[in-house]
Amino acid sequence: MALPLDGIRVADFSWFGAGPIAAQTLATFGAEVVRIESETKIDSLRIVQPIALNPDGTFKTGYNVSGYFNNFNAGKLGIQLDLNTERGQEIGYRLIEKSDVFLTNFTPRVIDKWNLRYEQIAAVNPRIIAAYSPMQGLEGPHRDFLGFGAVLTPVTGISEMSGFPNRRPIGVGTNYPDYVVNPGHTVTAILAALRYRIRTGKGQRVELPQIESVVNVLGTAVAEYLANGTIPTRGGNRSPIAAPHGAFRCADDSESVGSPDRWVVVACQSDDHWVQLCDALGNPGVASDPRFATFAARKRNEDDLEALVAGWTRDRRAEDVMLLLQERAVPAGVVQNAQDMLDRDPHVKARGYYRYLEHAETGRAAYDGPAMVLSLTPGVLAAPAPLLGEDTFDVCERILGLSPDEIADLVAEGILH
Amino acid sequence: MADGALAGIRVVEFTDELGSYCGRLLADLGADTIKVEPPGGGVQRRTPPFYATAAPGPDTSIAFWVHNTSKKSVVLDLEASEGQDLARELALSADVVLEDNAPGYLAARGLGYPDLRAVKPSLVYTSITGFGQTGLHSHYAYSDIVGQAMGGIMTLAGEPADPPNVIYGHQANASASIQAAQGTLLAILYAEATGHGQLVDVSAQEAVSMSQETAMQTWDLQRRNRTRTGERGLIPVPLPGMGVYESKGGGYVTLYILAPSGADFPEMVSWMRERGMAADLDEEPYRTTCESLNLGTLSQVMANPQSAVALFPQLSHLNDVVTQFIASLTATEAYEEGQQRRLSVGIVSTAKDLAENRQLRARHWFRTIDFDSLGAAVEFPGAPYRLSETPVEIARPPRLGEHTHQVLASLR
Numbered sequence: 132m133a134l135p136l137d138g139i140r141v142a143d144f145s146w147f148g149a150g151p152i153a154a155q156t157l158a159t160f161g162a163e164v165v166r167i168e169s170e171t172k173i174d175s176l177r178i179v180q181p182i183a184l185n186p187d188g189t190f191k192t193g194y195n196v197s198g199y200f201n202n203f204n205a206g207k208l209g210i211q212l213d214l215n216t217e218r219g220q221e222i223g224y225r226l227i228e229k230s231d232v233f234l235t236n237f238t239p240r241v242i243d244k245w246n247l248r249y250e251q252i253a254a255v256n257p258r259i260i261a262a263y264s265p266m267q268g269l270e271g272p273h274r275d276f277l278g279f280g281a282v283l284t285p286v287t288g289i290s291e292m293s294g295f296p297n298r299r300p301i302g303v304g305t306n307y308p309d310y311v312v313n314p315g316h317t318v319t320a321i322l323a324a325l326r327y328r329i330r331t332g333k334g335q336r337v338e339l340p341q342i343e344s345v346v347n348v349l350g351t352a353v354a355e356y357l358a359n360g361t362i363p364t365r366g367g368n369r370s371p372i373a374a375p376h377g378a379f380r381c382a383d384d385s386e387s388v389g390s391p392d393r394w395v396v397v398a399c400q401s402d403d404h405w406v407q408l409c410d411a412l413g414n415p416g417v418a419s420d421p422r423f424a425t426f427a428a429r430k431r432n433e434d435d436l437e438a439l440v441a442g443w444t445r446d447r448r449a450e451d452v453m454l455l456l457q458e459r460a461v462p463a464g465v466v467q468n469a470q471d472m473l474d475r476d477p478h479v480k481a482r483g484y485y486r487y488l489e490h491a492e493t494g495r496a497a498y499d500g501p502a503m504v505l506s507l508t509p510g511v512l513a514a515p516a517p518l519l520g521e522d523t524f525d526v527c528e529r530i531l532g533l534s535p536d537e538i539a540d541l542v543a544e545g546i547l548h
Numbered sequence: 549m550a551d552g553a554l555a556g557i558r559v560v561e562f563t564d565e566l567g568s569y570c571g572r573l574l575a576d577l578g579a580d581t582i583k584v585e586p587p588g589g590g591v592q593r594r595t596p597p598f599y600a601t602a603a604p605g606p607d608t609s610i611a612f613w614v615h616n617t618s619k620k621s622v623v624l625d626l627e628a629s630e631g632q633d634l635a636r637e638l639a640l641s642a643d644v645v646l647e648d649n650a651p652g653y654l655a656a657r658g659l660g661y662p663d664l665r666a667v668k669p670s671l672v673y674t675s676i677t678g679f680g681q682t683g684l685h686s687h688y689a690y691s692d693i694v695g696q697a698m699g700g701i702m703t704l705a706g707e708p709a710d711p712p713n714v715i716y717g718h719q720a721n722a723s724a725s726i727q728a729a730q731g732t733l734l735a736i737l738y739a740e741a742t743g744h745g746q747l748v749d750v751s752a753q754e755a756v757s758m759s760q761e762t763a764m765q766t767w768d769l770q771r772r773n774r775t776r777t778g779e780r781g782l783i784p785v786p787l788p789g790m791g792v793y794e795s796k797g798g799g800y801v802t803l804y805i806l807a808p809s810g811a812d813f814p815e816m817v818s819w820m821r822e823r824g825m826a827a828d829l830d831e832e833p834y835r836t837t838c839e840s841l842n843l844g845t846l847s848q849v850m851a852n853p854q855s856a857v858a859l860f861p862q863l864s865h866l867n868d869v870v871t872q873f874i875a876s877l878t879a880t881e882a883y884e885e886g887q888q889r890r891l892s893v894g895i896v897s898t899a900k901d902l903a904e905n906r907q908l909r910a911r912h913w914f915r916t917i918d919f920d921s922l923g924a925a926v927e928f929p930g931a932p933y934r935l936s937e938t939p940v941e942i943a944r945p946p947r948l949g950e951h952t953h954q955v956l957a958s959l960r
Contacts, residue, residue, distance in 0.1 A: 202765055273906065277810045287897065289717075290800075295706070303704070307761075324553055334937075351717075352717070378712050496768055497765070501731075505734060
């Protein structure tokens with residue numbers, strides 16, 4: 132056994148972000164993942180930015196050149212199958228029959244239409260772990276409510292609780308829940324269910340309503356209301372247990388492409404951190420100023436405190452401030468952008484977090500590696516994301532046991548591509 | 549009570565803010581999870597908010613509660629040799645050791661991975677830190693905001709005129725715990741199959757970085773940095789039915805009517821018409837514009853704002869009408885009615901809205917936990933997932949040291 136999920140097959144009936152990322156993690160640790168797609172209901176991530184460029188700077192074209200899609204589907208086999216037809220659904224079920232895990236994040240409406248309800252799947256393969264991650268849950272008065280990450284961010288309270296209090300609840304700039312929280316919870320549940328199956332032989336249904344998954348990690352806001360009846364709201368970058376705590380502007384950096392403004396974050400969690408900060412930035416006398424000497428005083432005078440620190444950082448390089456503070460064990464870090472993450476952060480580079488894979492259409496491209504480093508069984512991104520329908524023949528023949536003639540017929544009927 | 553999915557697994561954790569949610573996930577799934585805490589408790593036990601009807605203290609922090617359900621608490625002083633010996637004995641009774649201390653801290657107390665593995669090769673040892681166990685920043689001081697900054701997500705959040713925004717809820721910590729839960733379970737499966745344990749090394753910086761969405765690929769493929777774009781997002785001009793709208797009573801909703809999912813703008817107009825709020829949108833030239841507003845308009849404006857300049861005065865008027873319409877409804881009304889019409893409407897939920905959310909209530913998501921010592925029953929948010937055969941059980945978080953005697957006695 133080389134990897135923890137060797138011998139596990141996953142039927143990946145998911146799309147967009149959260150579902151495919153979950154399946155990609157399973158692939159990284161040894162599972163054989165077959166991703167079902169159809170050109171008639173294309174995964175929109177295949178056709179949106181960022182698109183790989185041609186040598187002349189124009190965008191490449193087609194279904195295989197989006198970094199958005201590719202980064203979530205490495206190491207999978209890809210087949211094109213039209214699930215809108217009865218025959219297509221039969222083929223889908225041949226895969227389900229031969230799989231250990233079924234995964235979908237389609238809406239309950241589509242799950243019904245394609246006959247993918249748990250009782251239907253379990254009737255064919257009672258040992259399967261069938262994981263559903265609909266937006267609101269498979270049942271309930273809002274089960275058919277629409278949504279994707281952009282709607283989920285406000286609905287789950289992230290928008291209300293994040294950002295500065297003088298601003299409207301504008302969200303966090305991304306469809307945040309889609310990328311770690313929801314796929315990570317999904318994989319956690321699937322792995323727990325797999326362990327149970329190994330011990331008992333029993334499969335089960337895993338349901339991850341995305342709203343429940345996200346509200347669960349919404350810090351203490353909902354719990355606070357339930358316990359105390361108070362309604363917390365967004366408080367910017369400040370903290371109830373640290374001051375100063377926030378982002379402070381540093382000197383501009385013209386090499387930071389398109390985002391020359393540079394910022395450093397600082398979190399003084401103790402009076403000692405504050406003393407060290409004053410010392411590091413060349414103002415040791417300020418540490419004992421009664422307006423700032425204690426945590427309570429710093430919280431009382433937080434506007435002045437932040438203005439003071441901002442003055443100290445404004446003309447220094449963000450990296451220098453981080454280094455000065457970290458030398459004194461004060462939590463501090465540069466507000467890094469993607470250029471930093473990929474090219475300029477020597478630590479990320481040395482740890483080899485990003486993986487580079489040669490892809491037939493985009494060329495060499497970066498992929499997020501797994502964020503859990505297992506010493507004995509490190510994950511492997513075995514291949515870049517599949518081209519649309521790249522493995523249809525292989526999967527149909529090798530896994531589903533269809534004959535070349537049957538496959539040719541299904542292609543002619545437009546069911547396979 | 550049915551066995552949980554992780555029944556039979558013992559987790560001994562030495563965690564505080566960074567790793568306690570990982571332990572909670574494992575504990576709620578049925579692992580026997582013992583939290584070793586320093587005398588007086590760690591930072592999380594001193595973190596507000598506190599349960600208001602009792603005196604603030606280590607047993608009433610809501611921050612501690614929601615990250616430490618279903619665990620046992622054992623107090624040991626790791627600065628004393630007796631505490632170290634007991635901790636080591638306890639750790640060796642476990643299948644999983646979970647910790648989030650600075651690299652080297654536990655090793656210096658005889659509790660490092662190499663020490664324990666030498667005695668127990670099947671042990672899974674999960675370390676969660678800000679920057680991982682290796683590399684030149686591995687010793688860096690960490691806090692959640694540092695993880696969010698260094699992991700590349702803060703630069704994407706906020707108005708361009710403001711400092712970058714941290715995402716609420718310690719999301720770097722949460723991400724690290726969630727990645728660690730997956731890694732721990734993978735290692736458990738492997739250890740149970742082969743007898744070989746291993747070290748699971750999680751860096752919060754790496755853990756959160758996939759939440760950069762497309763920023764990484766944008767730099768990799770196009771040598772462009774994504775930056776924070778604030779309320780306008782990637783859309784250069786205000787478009788009707790796209791963005792944040794204030795509702796009656798001061799709450800907010802977000803509309804994504806022109807996005808690919810759901811009904812299009814004419815359905816929005818029908819809704820306004822039924823509510824008597826369509827103003828002049830049924831008259832020309834607005835009528836024709838409304839009928840043609842869709843994803844295509846959005847793409848056109850995003851790709852080339854100049855091409856749509858002639859439309860701007862009309863779009864601006866349409867947006868005013870939408871703004872007035874939403875202002876005539878409560879946020880909950882707008883959300884529920886809009887979604888019934890298959891329009892992409894999201895409520896900007898407050899904590900109260902979530903506590904009263906019809907879907908969450910109908911699904912009995914919240915769990916009531918009895919705190920006998922406080923003489924109170926408190927509702928908690930539920931689990932992130934539901935497992936049909938092995939239901940997730942959320943049990944009361946422990947009082948500081950509640951299980952010290954019981955657990956230590958069991959070692960004898």
